[in-house]
Amino acid sequence: MSVTTIIVTTVVGALIGGITNTIAIKMLFHPYEAKYLFGKRIPLTPGVVPMRRKEASKKLGNIITEYLLTPDVFVEKLKSKESEKFIDLFIDKQIEIIEKENISISDLLNKVSPNLRHKILEFLYYEIDTKVKNSSDELMFRTIESLLPEDAKEKLDNEVSTLHLTLNERIISYLTSDKGYNDIYTMIDDFIENRGKLERAIKYVVPKDTLATRVQGELVQLLGNEDMKNIERDFILREYESLIKQTPSSYISSIDQEKITSRASSIFKQKINVEELLDRPIHLLNKNLFDSLKSSGKIRLRENIIHYLGKHIPGIVQNLHLAEVITRQIDSFDIEKLEFLVFEVARNELKMIMLLGYVLGGFVGFIQGIVVPYIV
Template sequence: MSTFILILLMMAVGAAIGGVTNSLAIKMLFRPYRAIHLGSFRLPFTPGLIPKRQNELARQLGKMVVNHLLTAEGLKRKIEGKEFQNQITTFAQTEVEKALQSDQSLEQLFHSFDVDIDRERVEDAVAAWIDRRYNGMMEEMRQQKLKDVLSSDWQQRAEAGTDQLAHYIQQKVHQFLTSREGKEKVGALIDDYLEKQGFLGNMIQSFMGSERVIDRVHPVIVRYVSARETTEWLQSMLQTELKSALNQPIGYFEQKIGKETISYGLGQAVTKSLPIEEWLRQSVADWTKPLHSKIILDVVPALVPKATHLLSSKIETMMESMNLSEIVQEQVESFNVSRLEEMVLDISRREFKMITYLGALLGGLIGILQGILVLFIG
């Protein structure tokens, strides 16, 4: 009976020693959190293994994450994967649809991004854009002749227009001369001219007798203005002027009119014709309504692969610029050890208990073996 008690006692002592030793070893992974000193002497095994090696652990974890876990190649495969592409496309379509259906006016939308916009600002921006476009275009066209810029169709129209202009001028002059007002004005001009000629003018008026000069001259002027020869002369003169104008460089006309005048006039003409205030009051939904389906179903699915491909091609550079290993290292170094212990124990509490029990089991078996050896030796 004493032999059985001896073996049982040694088994209990061995099991206690094995269990306590393993439990203490697990505790010493984390505890104590700080070094314990007796005067200038630091107790061995303080602090615990993880607190003592936290900086080194942080450095190694940073390298492991970048080199083996969160690698550029792995991220590229994930980004370029079909499943990820589909998820991004669905997400983008949902978010874009929300944005396109917004009731915010265009002006409110700009204000939400802290961008002040009103009619005057838009007009100034449009006028400035037109001015830049005009100057850019004229830099290339100032030395070109007008006939080289106008198409043959436009030149033919201009030539036909000169003939029509000649008829129009002749018709208007004829209407003026045959009117009472026109006759009186021409008569007044002739009388004034003859009065200024002195003796010669008086002599001519004396030949006319009581009849005014205009009464004699007016029918002749009217016939001359209405004559075909006058029409042909006007047409010939206008054709000559047109050919001269077509052979002039564009810069010649710009100089005559004034570059600033043209640029300002174009800007004013365009900005005043645009319903800017109405546009600013329209909602985003109204602006995008005609293109809503096309944007959601065509544009977004087409842009997502391009965007993900661009992201994939730049992911390595981005990771290098972000220094992920340093970020992980800093986070681990600043991590509270007690919180880390709590997390590890929450995850592995059962396994640690099994290790403690295994230590007790092995200690108990060793105790039984020792008891048997003691009996045989003793």
């Protein structure tokens, strides 16, 4: 056994072990691309990380989305005290801005899109015109009876059933008045004077005032007769039943319908006054409601936001395709920069691995220098 042999084997073993570990570490990233010799790829090129990057990025994306960034993690974070505090501060800030700057619904719409307010007004006015026209078209061909509310129909039936009595009373009141008598006298006078000689001779036999009084009395007696009252009642009821079975289209022309519909639409638009509502500051639309929002309402608003987001986060996360995003980002990451980051973070550990290679190689060489002479 020679000391020189032991030293040589120790040094050689240390160099072999250290250089092997150094090369192995370098081969994690180098070479960045495959190398070819005589048209055939040289084994172990490119390095392990460049060669397996696509596979690794895909698996890493799946691991992150399946075990780390799961919907439950987002929901849990959303329901944390920090998130609640952040949402409360955000709501308070927005309420303050709305109140101080007199923000209106139109202002919010303009921030979304400059023409959004105009489009909404067009849509609302179109809907009003359409609804009014459709309702008008429907009502025009329904019977008048079906258009009457039940209590109104019942009241109208009662009024019509006694209408003949009211008419009789008013006609009798008219006939027995001075005007009624004078009108009867005038009609008798016109009748006699506009007839032949024989008829005109009647006035010499029976005075016209006597005839007027007699006609007046007969008419009043006729109207007071029960049979006459029944005739009037039956006639009115027949006409009434016939009327309510008709449709408005029987009495209103299409041109008149268009005028009525147009007028109704205009009245609706004036009453609703959507433009004024959109331009009015939000905090003045309903001051009590806005004050309630600033106190207890914002808590309910925050709870609703959290509930809504928590309910839809699984779908949002799924639609984001986070695994694909992570895979794509890793694939597009510069390999040289990735190498720099890895070596920068694990510099001390990698140095220890290389040093360990030298130590283990030297130890193996030392043992080899002692054992080999005895074997040989």
